[in-house]
Amino acid sequence: MRVGLFATCLVDLMRPEIGFSVLKLLEAAGYEVMVPEAQTCCGQPAYNSGERAVSRDLAEKFLREFEMFDYIVVPSGSCGGMIRQHYGDLLHNDPELNGRYERxxxxxxxxxxxxVNVARVQTLPSSFSGHVTYHDSCSGLRELGVKQQPRELLSRLPGVQLTEMKDCEACCGFGGTFSVKYGNISTAIVDEKCANIKASGADTVVLGDLGCILNIEGRLRRTGDSSTRVLHIAQVLAGDA
Known part of the structure; x- marks a missing residue:
């Protein structure tokens, strides 16, 4: 089975090590992994800004680059949500493209x-240990139903102690362009998230979306917290943290 890895533009530009952790996990699960070199953005920033022509072009580009794979894996709830929930809105007026998209x-x-649900992995290439709390990223939770899957995987690491923080499903304040347009509101939201992380007693917060990582880690560091680790779940599961 061939898996196409959509690394996401944030991972590619900001934290490429996350992409290598994803690759390690998929190959350990027995898949042949391909990473199309021409891949760029899923189109979500343009879509959320009303630039439908730009986001439609990116949706069509994604189809060309990934439709040949048995599966496409995305280490981001926001990009995955864009592809699975919103490309249809962009392509529904073109029967040929929409048909390809639906397939x-x-x-x-x-x-x-x-x-969890396709590879059904039972073992993970990780000896990570630590006290963690988990932040549910908005798009992964609400658009893709990602809730128990990361917790089930963390439970397979005997060295991990998971403590749920208060309001683990609440937004971190990033929201893509929201954090740029409404900086004061975004800051207030992420301050609540950081307070809940600290109150959990965990020394590490784990999550599945790099936008949230950048927002939470950035705020922790700016407010003087230099010790709380902020990790993508792929890094934890692959033993790369």
Missing amino acids: LRERVFELTDFL
Whole structure:
């Protein structure tokens, strides 16, 4: 089975090590993994800004680059949600493109959902240990139903102690362009999230979306917290943290 890895533009530009952790996990699960070199953005920033022509072009580009794979795996709930829930809105007026999209759509999975429900992994290449709390990223939770999957995978690491924080499903305040347009509101939201992380007693917060990582880690560091680790779940599961 061939898996196409959509690394996401944030991972590619900001934290490429996350992409290598994803690759390690997929190969350990027995899949042949391909990473199309021409891949760029899923189109979500343009879509959320009303730039439908740009986001439609990116949706069509994604189809060309990924429709040949048995599965497409995305280490991001927001990008996965864009592809699975919103490409249809962009392509529905073109029967040929929409048909191709509908055939591809059911093969697109967020990383932890794929590992649990498709690959059905029982063992993980990780000896990570620590006291963690988990932040549910908005798009992964609400658009893709990613909730128990990451927790099930973390439970397979005997060295992990998971403590749920208060309001683990509440937004971190990033929201893509929201954090740029409404900086004061975003800051107030992420301050609540950081307070809940600290109150959990965990020394590490784990999550599945790099936008949330950048927002939470950035705020923790700016407010003087230099010790709380902020990790993508792929890094934990692959033993790369």
